[in-house]
Amino acid sequence: MVAFLSGFVDELRAAGIPVSMVEAVDAGRALEHVDIGSRQALKAALGATLVKSARHVDAFDTAFEAFFSMSPAGGEAAEREHLADTAAVAGAAGTGLGDGAVEDLVAALFLSLRAGDHGLMGAVARQAVSRLAGMEPGRPVGGAYYLYRVLRRLDLEALAERLRRDLETPQPSALEARLTADEVERRLEEFREALRAEIRRRLVADRGRVAVARTLRRPLVEDIDLTTATREDLTRVEAAVHPLARKLASRLARRRRSGRAGRLDVRRTVRSSLQTGGVPIDPRFRAPRPTKPEIVLLADISGSVATFARFTMQLVYAVSAQLSRVRTFAFIDAIDEVTRFFGPGVDFGEALRRVGTEAEVVWLDGHSDYGNALGAFVEGYFEAITPRTVVIVTGDARTNYHDPNPAALTRIASAARSLYWLNPERRRYWDTGDSVMGVYREVCDEVHEVRNLRQLERFVEKVVIPKTRPVRRLV
Amino acid sequence: MFESPASVRPALAAQGYLADDRIAQVVFLADRLDKPVLVEGPAGVGKTELAKAVAGATGRRLIRLQCYEGLDESKALYEWNYRKQLLRLQADQGREWSEIAEDIFSEDFLLTRPLLEAIRSPQPVVLLIDEVDRVEVETEALMLEVLSDFQISIPELGTIMSTSQPAVYLTSNNTRELSEALKRRCLFLHIGYPTIEREREILLARVPGLPEMLADRISRFVAGVRSQSLRKPPSVSESVDWARTLLALGVIEVNGAVITDTLHVLLKHQTDIERVAGGLEEGAAAG
Numbered sequence: 125m126v127a128f129l130s131g132f133v134d135e136l137r138a139a140g141i142p143v144s145m146v147e148a149v150d151a152g153r154a155l156e157h158v159d160i161g162s163r164q165a166l167k168a169a170l171g172a173t174l175v176k177s178a179r180h181v182d183a184f185d186t187a188f189e190a191f192f193s194m195s196p197a198g199g200e201a202a203e204r205e206h207l208a209d210t211a212a213v214a215g216a217a218g219t220g221l222g223d224g225a226v227e228d229l230v231a232a233l234f235l236s237l238r239a240g241d242h243g244l245m246g247a248v249a250r251q252a253v254s255r256l257a258g259m260e261p262g263r264p265v266g267g268a269y270y271l272y273r274v275l276r277r278l279d280l281e282a283l284a285e286r287l288r289r290d291l292e293t294p295q296p297s298a299l300e301a302r303l304t305a306d307e308v309e310r311r312l313e314e315f316r317e318a319l320r321a322e323i324r325r326r327l328v329a330d331r332g333r334v335a336v337a338r339t340l341r342r343p344l345v346e347d348i349d350l351t352t353a354t355r356e357d358l359t360r361v362e363a364a365v366h367p368l369a370r371k372l373a374s375r376l377a378r379r380r381r382s383g384r385a386g387r388l389d390v391r392r393t394v395r396s397s398l399q400t401g402g403v404p405i406d407p408r409f410r411a412p413r414p415t416k417p418e419i420v421l422l423a424d425i426s427g428s429v430a431t432f433a434r435f436t437m438q439l440v441y442a443v444s445a446q447l448s449r450v451r452t453f454a455f456i457d458a459i460d461e462v463t464r465f466f467g468p469g470v471d472f473g474e475a476l477r478r479v480g481t482e483a484e485v486v487w488l489d490g491h492s493d494y495g496n497a498l499g500a501f502v503e504g505y506f507e508a509i510t511p512r513t514v515v516i517v518t519g520d521a522r523t524n525y526h527d528p529n530p531a532a533l534t535r536i537a538s539a540a541r542s543l544y545w546l547n548p549e550r551r552r553y554w555d556t557g558d559s560v561m562g563v564y565r566e567v568c569d570e571v572h573e574v575r576n577l578r579q580l581e582r583f584v585e586k587v588v589i590p591k592t593r594p595v596r597r598l599v
Numbered sequence: 600m601f602e603s604p605a606s607v608r609p610a611l612a613a614q615g616y617l618a619d620d621r622i623a624q625v626v627f628l629a630d631r632l633d634k635p636v637l638v639e640g641p642a643g644v645g646k647t648e649l650a651k652a653v654a655g656a657t658g659r660r661l662i663r664l665q666c667y668e669g670l671d672e673s674k675a676l677y678e679w680n681y682r683k684q685l686l687r688l689q690a691d692q693g694r695e696w697s698e699i700a701e702d703i704f705s706e707d708f709l710l711t712r713p714l715l716e717a718i719r720s721p722q723p724v725v726l727l728i729d730e731v732d733r734v735e736v737e738t739e740a741l742m743l744e745v746l747s748d749f750q751i752s753i754p755e756l757g758t759i760m761s762t763s764q765p766a767v768y769l770t771s772n773n774t775r776e777l778s779e780a781l782k783r784r785c786l787f788l789h790i791g792y793p794t795i796e797r798e799r800e801i802l803l804a805r806v807p808g809l810p811e812m813l814a815d816r817i818s819r820f821v822a823g824v825r826s827q828s829l830r831k832p833p834s835v836s837e838s839v840d841w842a843r844t845l846l847a848l849g850v851i852e853v854n855g856a857v858i859t860d861t862l863h864v865l866l867k868h869q870t871d872i873e874r875v876a877g878g879l880e881e882g883a884a885a886g
Binding site: 142144146147150153154157158159164165167168169171172173175176177178181297298299302303306307310362363366367370371374375378470471473 | 604620621624625627628631632634636637639640668735773774775776779782783785786787788789795816819820822823828853854855858870874879
């Protein structure tokens with residue numbers, strides 16, 4: 125068990141979960157108190173001792189699934205018979221149990237889904253995988269491929285339709301109909317999960333748990349590369365960005381409040397000292413007056429970097445209470461101010477949609493033209509820049525071989541307090557092809573490669589609280 | 600305090616708290632390993648209730664430390680009773696300082712605050728440290744000694760050891776990342792929104808007289824609402840409030856009109872209300 129546990133801890137660490145030695149020992153102690161035969165209990169014990177943040181729960185679940193997959197209960201043959209019987213009861217055309225007996229499976233699946241019978245559903249999932257997935261030992265194919273093969277044969281869409289009709293009360297109201305549809309979708313998702321678990325179990329049996337855990341491993345959400353993320357990963361990022369922004373905002377607000385005390389307030393100190401016979405025991409301070417930076421955000425929203433731009437906007441607006449003013453400009457080859465779409469109480473997704481549809485950011489062909497966009501900014505909106513302004517430009521500096529117009533950026537830089545450029549591209553691709561990062565870099569105060577949420581968060585924090593002076597307080 | 604993991608659930612259920620398997624397991628483990636539990640999760644899923652239920656189920660006294668920004672050791676651990684000390688000094692005028700110092704820094708002059716109280720209690724207690732993420736990192740460090748060794752060091756007095764092992768529950772709304780040192784000392788329990796079945800049970804337990812049909816509809820509808828992206832998804836306590844409202848209004852059949860009228864009980868942001876209500880109308884148009 126010890127070797128097994130340490131293997132599991134290694135896997136967690138490899139997946140990015142920081143597990144300390146003490147925690148591993150705790151896990152070992154915890155296992156003495158739980159029924160190791162019960163998978164539930166095992167998972168609860170390991171989860172409580174090894175994972176200390178909700179952000180890591182997903183990664184833990186994945187690793188656990190790979191390491192502690194169960195072997196099938198009961199014999200395969202008995203299960204086949206059982207399913208065939210069930211299908212016969214359902215009145216399906218049971219035509220024997222050759223490879224083509226998909227109808228049996230579908231009929232049994234329908235029964236299990238309608239009744240919410242988990243045991244039967246598990247049996248169907250096992251049979252479906254063994255008959256339809258066509259898994260071959262040693263074949264280097266991921267689980268998603270096998271899942272696709274099974275689902276293609278089962279045709280869940282039609283099944284969902286049948287289930288909906290079956291579960292629905294006659295003459296349903298609109299609400300009833302929607303609840304039923306949700307319910308059907310939920311049960312189907314349960315079945316898909318059962319399929320995934322079964323495929324995973326067989327992969328583990330074939331290749332060993334460490335190898336499977338490695339292929340299942342996914343980056344933590346803060347480390348997902350924003351420009352190359354898959355659609356599924358982006359959904360995860362989107363779900364994470366709102367809580368992250370909220371956390372950042374409250375952290376900054378707290379630091380601002382508790383950070384440094386202001387200068388000594390002599391008048392109030394003397395007055396309060398009267399209570400203690402003229403001895404100034406309790407010094408009073410003026411409330412600090414923090415400087416709140418003013419931000420102008422110039423965001424390239426052309427296809428290649430649009431996702432990055434929206435996450436930047438979202439974080440900046442989340443901390444806008446800590447800023448005196450935020451103005452946002454979007455550009456592709458023309459530039460338009462989009463500040464009006466954002467505001468207190470406005471739904472952020474809606475605001476972004478309007479930026480995408482209503483802002484006038486296309487001038488000629490809808491390909492990024494940094495030179496023209498920056499030039500247009502200097503001409504049209506230069507009053508936005510004051511000596512207190514922090515200008516942030518986001519984009520990959522790929523100008524499609526147009527004139528980069530560094531003079532415009534120089535004017536912005538000299539008028540603003542500071543100018544930062546955030547580039548979501550890998551640093552080693554800068555200045556290759558049509559990237560003119562090198563030209564702009566001369567002008568900017570700082571240029572950052574920002575590829576994931578973690579770096580983005582750190583940057584926003586740094587801009588809002590520029591330099592942290594050492595805190596000195598009288599106790 | 601608990602016999603087995605299986606005995607935890609009925610014990611908590613008797614206190615009106617419906618635990619799922621994982622919660623019961625962690626409560627049991629915390630008891631066996633004498634470790635604090637850090638309970639994390641969105642607001643209103645019953646984190647504080649869990650500690651109360653554990654106290655109730657084990658018949659222990661609940662000592663609660665509500666955390667807030669600016670909480671310091673004089674509010675959390677202990678404080679010297681300055682007034683009493685001053686009085687004593689005035690009464691003892693003329694005596695040598697060394698004698699008096701012994702005197703005024705004794706336990707008689709100590710004001711106990713929740714953490715010290717929990718440790719000094721002769722009977723074991725349940726200590727609830729609520730919303731621990733609200734205190735500053737420095738204050739968090741104060742608690743470490745209590746959490747790992749169940750003792751408190753007072754410079755003038757020495758170390759006070761616990762006379763009984765308190766069961767400690769910390770709750771966090773996750774507004775900031777807690778320090779590694781604190782997390783390492785705790786068992787971690789993340790409580791998310793309940794499954795539909797569990798929420799239905801909770802509704803039935805919490806709202807007496809609620810028809811099962813209605814509880815079923817409510818829990819399914821709320822689950823659907825939570826899956827949308829909202830600024831503040833409805834918590835369990837809000838769905839309980841909603842169930843009470845519907846019951847008080849004498850609603851038997853949940854339909855679009857009833858929901859639109861009472862949605863403000865469930866959702867607290869205007870944009871959220873509009874979004875969900877909008878979704879309902881679309882559904883009606885499509886159906």
